[in-house]
Amino acid sequence: MNKDLLFDFTADKAAKTIYITREFDAELSLVWDAFTKQEIIDQWTAPSPMRCKTKYMNFKVGGKRFYAMVSPDGQERWVLQEYTSITPKINFKMYNAFADKDGNPELPGSEWDYTFSEQSGKTTVRITIYNESFDRMERMIEMGFMGAYTIMLETLDNLLTTLSQKL
Amino acid sequence: MKQDIFQAIADPTRRAILSLLTVQALTPNVMAEKFDMSRQAVSKHIKILHECDLIKPEQSGREIYYHFNEKKLQEFDHWLAQLRQNWKTQFNQLDKILSTMKNQKK
Numbered sequence: 001m002n003k004d005l006l007f008d009f010t011a012d013k014a015a016k017t018i019y020i021t022r023e024f025d026a027e028l029s030l031v032w033d034a035f036t037k038q039e040i041i042d043q044w045t046a047p048s049p050m051r052c053k054t055k056y057m058n059f060k061v062g063g064k065r066f067y068a069m070v071s072p073d074g075q076e077r078w079v080l081q082e083y084t085s086i087t088p089k090i091n092f093k094m095y096n097a098f099a100d101k102d103g104n105p106e107l108p109g110s111e112w113d114y115t116f117s118e119q120s121g122k123t124t125v126r127i128t129i130y131n132e133s134f135d136r137m138e139r140m141i142e143m144g145f146m147g148a149y150t151i152m153l154e155t156l157d158n159l160l161t162t163l164s165q166k167l
Numbered sequence: 168m169k170q171d172i173f174q175a176i177a178d179p180t181r182r183a184i185l186s187l188l189t190v191q192a193l194t195p196n197v198m199a200e201k202f203d204m205s206r207q208a209v210s211k212h213i214k215i216l217h218e219c220d221l222i223k224p225e226q227s228g229r230e231i232y233y234h235f236n237e238k239k240l241q242e243f244d245h246w247l248a249q250l251r252q253n254w255k256t257q258f259n260q261l262d263k264i265l266s267t268m269k270n271q272k273k
Contacts, residue, residue: 009254013173014177044260048260131173
């Protein structure tokens, strides 16, 4: 599925920056909503079986989103994001930091920049993540520690589909 | 305090030292010569690189040779690969949602 959609992930270690580009088979306004509306963000921004729980989100410059990644055994990792710039349907920027459950950020955080563009019905999203500290980046990855487990589940899904088709 | 690997490789001189060490192990004196720096300046860079495990000292007679610790960078690449996988999974989840949203609009 979606083998033809561009996905590029590169890291410039010296510049402490990660660049991600992904194409989506949908018009820009839908993709913009998927990245900026709480009820949609919560559905996809945690790699399954982790899930996302947003306590509050105020998508405007100076506004914040406070959310947790919740693991299947109920562990919570809180993150506080502050929107620093918004150009509707073109770009938004935010400052992302881990936080305790009361919303006190642990600095330094990272700077995120999202740019959206549409061409012949497909939307490209470019994400730049600048991390001041490597330790922080390690934690960012740790947060998605269920990654390997996810692949296992996907494999199982595919297997089940194949099996059910054979019946 | 433990050094951050990002801070260590953000400095161009330290990157140059590292790339030199990938080819051969060197003593601080030789490094100072090659980079035309004082021993103090070299020691400072060595300290930072050593503290984040990017280089390893090895005593040979009266000299200390510094080696490049490849394992440390591999670890880093492993983390990146994990992060890439997480994004990939999330985007696949989003693909499904977008397709549902498109159908609802119709």
